[in-house]
Amino acid sequence: MKFIPGLVLLLLLPTIVANAQRRCGTANYIQQLIKADAGLGNSINKAEAQIKAVTSKAPGERDIVADEIIYVPVVIHVLYNTGVQNISLAQIQSQLTVLNDDYSNLNADKVNTPAVFSAFAADTKIRFCLAQVDPQGKRTSGIVRKYTGTQVFSPEDAMKYTAQGGDDAWDCKRYLNIWVCDMGGRTLGYSSVPGGPAATDGVVVAYDVFGSTGNVRSPYDKGRTATHETGHWLGLKHVWGDAVCGSDEVDDTPTQQYYNYGCPSFPHVSNCSPDGNGDMFMNFMDFANDACMSLFTNGQKARMRALFEKDNIRNSFLTSFACDSTLVQASPVISVDTVAAAKPVVGVNIYPNPMQSNVTIEYASTLKSVTLKTINIYNVSGSKVYTATFNSAKTTISVATLAKGIYIFSVEEGANRFTKKLIKQ
Ligand SMILES: [Zn+2]
Structure with a gap:
């Protein structure tokens, strides 16, 4: 739902974020970044304007053909200080499966979405693969494993720099970087948002909530942290708009007063619910337990896909062929920058x-x-x-x-x- 003004509501925001049960660090992370660099706020606002310029067009007027599949090559940076943090290949693959199921509306638990909301559920037509080709054109598993002397990372980006005990990002114009590390048990994950700096572009997920098998802890053991954080990376906001009765800039998610957590019963009606159906607490961009979230909507799909349009932030992914192992070659894969020129x-x-x-x-x-x-x-x-x-x-x-x-x-x-x-x- 669209924005409902209210300065008082905005003032409550830090309190809400601090108490968030799901412990997504994204809103707080972005707030801190903007506080430190006002220019970043402008860049994020510009990206938002680009999204809106596309979503306000009729579907037939957009550059990307409706429902054309968009492939996103993923590189997983596994940073481990102890053996348990060096998660298995099976755990990593389970996360890719969850991402593809959730973004395809093929998740088995979608049967739990109430009928009044399942009508809005979307196959985003965005798909993820472990990268098959690395930035130098060489064959890769899409997984970088690295011992780190850092025992616990905080949501302040050290994991994204080799010099700070992490691992440098791969070209964010061609790869979704996901760092998996120990976040100390409090923050489950956080993401950059469109318009942020290239070096820190990507998603961070705690090793013990990554994937749906292996070293995962209940109730965050179904891989939904990565689904949620990747949603932020693709321009989605929390369904309550990070403010009391705030806006997520999406028309088909009902306005809701706060985030939800645990596993609410339908309907969960609050002070700003537009009708008796209440909150869409099972949306991937709310804070319910992994087992209790089950959909993205068509409006969210439109926002995510808008990023891939001509001249928009993630358009270069349409010429990233790193999902295709037949493109392994002796020289670097075709450079997006060269392509852009x-x-x-x-x-x-x-x-x-x-x-x-x-x-x-x-x-x-x-x-x-x-x-x-x-x-x-x-x-x-x-x-x-x-x-x-x-x-x-x-x-x-x-x-x-x-x-x-x-x-x-x-x-x-x-x-x-x-x-x-x-x-x-
Ligand atoms: Zn979040």
Whole structure:
């Protein structure tokens, strides 16, 4: 619901945050950052304006095709001081499963969402993978494990810097950085918000509430801390707007007086409930226990996807192919900064690698213009062995006649060129 003014309400905010049962550190973290750097507040406000500029458009007027799948490569920085904090691969994978289920509206517990609210539940069409390609173009598991001398981290970003006992972020234009570490048992997690500094962009989650198996503690043992914090990373606010009867800038979540915690019974009606259905306490952006949250709404989906639109904060993810292991190559993966400098933007996916009889060449999702493109294939001695033109977003060519060996594929569109090394087996 939209903003309800009230200075007194804002003054109560720190008290509310401090007493929050779920112990999401995001609101307090952002407050502290803005206090230390007023310029950051402007940057966050600008990002908010960009979100609103998109969500105020009719769906047909947006750049990203409705329901086009958006892939987000994730790198998990596991920082451990003791063995128990060095969580298992199974625990990490369980978190990826939870993220994808929750953002797909495929979570089994969605049956618990009351019917009056489940009508608003959304498949965000945003998907997460453990990164397959690292910033240098090398194959990766998407997991960095690192011993740290730091026993307990506080929500002040030390875990994001190698020099401070943490691990430096990977390029935040292509990867969602998630740091998993000991938060001392109080803060479950916190996130940057769109418009924040690049070096600290990402999500932090305590090791013992990360994933749904392994070293996880009740009632935060179903992976919902990462679902919630990633929601902040994607521009979502708490459903009560971090103020008494505040606004989360989303129309299909009812106004609610405060956060909820534990596992409320439906309906939970408060002083500013618009009707007898009360709070949407089962929304991932409230503070209920993991087992008692079950949806994002269509309005929240629109805010999250707005970030990926042209010129917006996370648009570069549309040309991040780090979810695709066939793009492992000897040189760095195509740089988003280089891509941004070229006009029109060139982003190309060529697969499979190694290749056998056929190769598919696909332009990135934002680049579905049908201008003429040329594909040239060179052998390692520089001789051109194949050339053709195509004018579709995706084409498959036969490479059956090529001898075994290494080839350079060059896709050219006007002055722009994308090259990739492929192996014929
Ligand atoms: Zn939060």
